[in-house]
Amino acid sequence: MADDRTKITELATALGMTGHNTLQEALEARPDVLEIGSDDWDDLARIVRTGRLTAVAETAFSNGAYFGSHTDGLAGRIPQHIEWSGGRRIPGDRPVPADLLVDRVYMISCKYLSRILHNTAPAHVFLDGLVAAPGYRGFNWFQEVAPDAHEALYARTVEVLGLVPMAKTPQELTSEHRKKLKAAFRERAVPGLPAELDHQYQRLIDEVSHASAELWRELLGGRADQERILWRLLRIYSSTYFILGIDQRRTMRLRVITPWEWRQSYQFVSLTVRAAGRGQPRIDWEATYRDLAAGQRRRVRGHVEIRWSHRPFCEPPEAKVYLDTPHAQVPGYRRLDHTDEPPPYDQQSLIDCP
DNA sequence: CCGATGATGAAGTATCCCTG
DNA sequence: CAGGGATACTTCATCATCGG
Numbered sequence: 001m002a003d004d005r006t007k008i009t010e011l012a013t014a015l016g017m018t019g020h021n022t023l024q025e026a027l028e029a030r031p032d033v034l035e036i037g038s039d040d041w042d043d044l045a046r047i048v049r050t051g052r053l054t055a056v057a058e059t060a061f062s063n064g065a066y067f068g069s070h071t072d073g074l075a076g077r078i079p080q081h082i083e084w085s086g087g088r089r090i091p092g093d094r095p096v097p098a099d100l101l102v103d104r105v106y107m108i109s110c111k112y113l114s115r116i117l118h119n120t121a122p123a124h125v126f127l128d129g130l131v132a133a134p135g136y137r138g139f140n141w142f143q144e145v146a147p148d149a150h151e152a153l154y155a156r157t158v159e160v161l162g163l164v165p166m167a168k169t170p171q172e173l174t175s176e177h178r179k180k181l182k183a184a185f186r187e188r189a190v191p192g193l194p195a196e197l198d199h200q201y202q203r204l205i206d207e208v209s210h211a212s213a214e215l216w217r218e219l220l221g222g223r224a225d226q227e228r229i230l231w232r233l234l235r236i237y238s239s240t241y242f243i244l245g246i247d248q249r250r251t252m253r254l255r256v257i258t259p260w261e262w263r264q265s266y267q268f269v270s271l272t273v274r275a276a277g278r279g280q281p282r283i284d285w286e287a288t289y290r291d292l293a294a295g296q297r298r299r300v301r302g303h304v305e306i307r308w309s310h311r312p313f314c315e316p317p318e319a320k321v322y323l324d325t326p327h328a329q330v331p332g333y334r335r336l337d338h339t340d341e342p343p344p345y346d347q348q349s350l351i352d353c354p
Numbered sequence: 355c356c357g358a359t360g361a362t363g364a365a366g367t368a369t370c371c372c373t374g
Numbered sequence: 375c376a377g378g379g380a381t382a383c384t385t386c387a388t389c390a391t392c393g394g
Contacts, residue, residue, distance in 0.1 A: 119370055192376065279375065310378070318369065
């Protein structure tokens with residue numbers, strides 16, 4: 001299901017650039033500029049036949065067509081190659097989050113109702129500033145920044161779940177232990193940690209939130225560092241790329257500019273972070289900048305959540321970096337469609353229809 | 355011969371991305 | 375807020391090769 005949705009939106013976007021008038025027509029023509037295998041074509045046909053995702057697919061197609069005709073995009077040219085990252089992870093460093101690569105040059109990221117900017121190792125956010133290749137493998141953030149609270153919560157969890165022969169500390173967990181933990185959590189009716197652990201979990205949340213914010217603050221240092229980190233947070237890289245998709249309200253057709261262009265339009269003021277753990281360890285971030293054309297100060301904000309991604313203690317936590325400002329209002333995300341009022345758009349019609 | 359080094363493959367894990 | 379699938383990447387074990 002998840003895959004169907006991703007697949008249809010990304011590939012329908014690609015098909016929108018192939019010069020066909022409708023999605024149906026493009027699907028029948030199977031244009032070979034879109035370099036995918038016959039399995040993928042068959043699968044696309046199957047997804048379309050179910051009719052469930054037709055509305056999103058049509059939107060994606062029109063986004064692709066729009067990009068194809070726009071002067072900042074293909075300006076009416078039909079591309080020679082469209083490569084699809086295929087929903088899989090691209091090996092090596094990925095400088096730009098592109099799902100589609102058009103004519104080996106234009107990079108397009110398809111985003112459908114997603115506010116997530118990064119989903120990565122916490123150390124990568126708070127210690128590397130999202131720069132280098134992650135060098136902190138086997139680095140459990142909870143253990144590193146709040147060892148006492150982490151170990152205490154672990155000990156109580158094991159006790160409450162009744163897992164007697166078990167590693168004494170979370171660092172000593174073997175894969176066997178993890179399996180047991182996973183199974184114990186799975187058996188429980190209510191997901192998450194047992195309620196009687198709320199108090200101890202809250203302590204971990206507070207400590208992790210504050211320690212992470214503190215480390216991040218140290219890393220942020222001076223204004224130049226802050227500005228660079230803001231760019232990375234916002235996924236502003238040294239080459240321009242496009243975001244085509246929908247956000248909460250409307251279609252999104254954006255070009256993400258480079259730092260060079262950014263400096264021509266904005267003046268960076270500050271990036272501040274603040275611990276805000278409730279429910280999960282959380283750090284809010286907020287950047288202030290001056291919009292040079294408008295002569296006004298503005299803000300862009302988001303937050304980072306640190307969370308277990310596969311049940312408590314089963315694996316190291318990861319960091320989810322969220323964007324709380326609407327995409328179209330982010331400094332550096334240029335709308336391709338500069339009409340102030342976007343076409344009316346009914347969000348419901350774009351979500352899975354039965 | 356034997357320790358060091360390199361190649362290879364399998365297994366486990368960390369990370370990315372998504373859903374409800 | 376929680377859970378989970380998928381897969382690149384690490385790690386670990388094993389075996390081959392090399393050089394003193």
